[in-house]
Amino acid sequence: MKEKITEASISLFEQKGFSTTTIQDIADSIGATKGTFYYYFKSKEQLLKEIHLEYIIDLLKRQEAIVNDSTSNKEKLHAVIEMLISDIRKNGPRGRVFFREIRHLAEENIRIIKKERDRYRLNIESIIRSGIAAGEFKPNLRSDMVAFAVLGMANYSYNWFQPDGEVEPSELAAIYTSLVLGGIVKENGTPENH
Amino acid sequence: MKEKITEASISLFEQKGFSTTTIQDIADSIGATKGTFYYYFKSKEQLLKEIHLEYIIDLLKRQEAIVNDSTSNKEKLHAVIEMLISDIRKNGPRGRVFFREIRHLAEENIRIIKKERDRYRLNIESIIRSGIAAGEFKPNLRSDMVAFAVLGMANYSYNWFQPDGEVEPSELAAIYTSLVLGGIVKENGTPENH
Known part of the structure; x- marks a missing residue:
């Protein structure tokens, strides 16, 4: 029943707004x-807080499994983008409530959620930084701004992407990954300090 | 007085939500x-509708001035990204109300605003398409998805970017532009159909 209340609430909050x-x-x-x-x-x-917390904790768990596996940083970045976009089919409404309604939480709950959200963003930043250190990515990137760019692209897709439309989630993830990688991957032969 | 009411409302809608x-x-x-x-x-x-309409009409006017000038498509893309990010200082609250509160408009007003919003997005898509046609950008890009990526990055910055912080708006615009261009610009010597 608790799950049923939560799912019904997500759907109502998405359509009518929390307030x-x-x-x-x-x-x-x-x-x-x-x-x-x-x-x-x-x-x-309290329900809104639980929706926020469950959402971000679940994302973090899956994201950190990606970060901790042994693939290249390029592949990690791809996997993180793919996870966010593939999630839209199942988690679209929850994601939209998460993005839109945080300001209706009490101050102390906003702090709790923001801490987890920051951790999520910093994990992406750390993939970029590791990629720079490993020579996979260009040396002079601002990893913080690149992380915001990745999140912006992926999160914004919750507003427009139709997972059952012409473009498959994995295709969109591939397009976005190659767009970002095209901007950050070090070309063979590029001098280190250039 | 009308302007004063509008400005005060934007500030309240941003803090407390429209509802x-x-x-x-x-x-x-x-x-x-x-x-x-x-x-x-x-x-x-009606006030919310006017806020939405003024915002998007003003953006469109400035965007179309950029689209219609005679620079390269790379420069147009840079100018569009720069416009959106530089706007945060003055138009941040209005932008956030625009992004968040559209669903509180009546159906017919949502249609009116969405039409202008689509036009804004399609203008970006058309810069990408022109760049492909002119041989500036890679031939096999999905211009629609690239346009969404650009909008996602730029719009998301309304949620986190502090225009008076360490990074200047023009610097963020330059970082984002070079990230996107890195992903889409055709390298010299890249074969046309590859």
Whole structure:
């Protein structure tokens, strides 16, 4: 039932926004009572916090499995982009609620979520930095700005990409990866300090 | 006064969200009455529509000036990215309201805004296509996906970029432009059909 409440809420928050969705709306949408809601969640805000936390913790777990495997940094970057884009089919609504509704959390919860979000971004930055150190990527990159660029591209696709449309998720991931790699991979024979 | 109401509303919508901001909040924030608000706007929704429309029309006007000038497609792409990022200092709050609150418009207004938004995106796509046709960019690019990537990177910077921080807007624009161009520019000597 808890899972059912959460899924129904994600769908309502995505359509109507967190602020305008009432606990009554959530209960109605699954044919339950407000009492059932309060049995599982203290408040709408606590539910929103759990949605945010579960989402980012799950992403982090999968991302860190990628970071810690033994492939090249190019492949890691590809795998991270592919994970984010392939996720849209199953996790699109949750992702959109995550991106849009964070400011409706209480200050202390925003801090908790932002810490995990930063960790997620810094993991991408560290792939870029490792790639520079390993000579895979150009030496003079700003790894922090490249990480933001990767996240921007991938996250923005949650707003427009139709996973059941003409382009497959893995194809979009390949296009985006080759775009980024084209901008950062060191050409053979490029002098180190150039 | 109309401008003052609009600016105050943008600031409130950005902080609290459109749904939770009342007309009373808007009036209070500028020491006016609700009557003053209704003298200029039929409803909160009409105000939101005007904010959206003014924002995108202004962007389009400046973007199309760039598209129609006589520089190379590389330079056009740079100018479009630079415009979006330099705008954050002055237009950051308006941009964030634009990205986040569109779903609170009425269906017919969403259609009107989306049409202009699409035009904005298609202009970027057409720079990519022209660059391919002119032999500036690689021949086998998906110009539609590249346009989404450019918009994703640039728009996402509205969420994190501090224009008064360590990195200047023009520097971020240069980094992002060289990242994209690195991924799409045709190397000298690359065969046409490869």
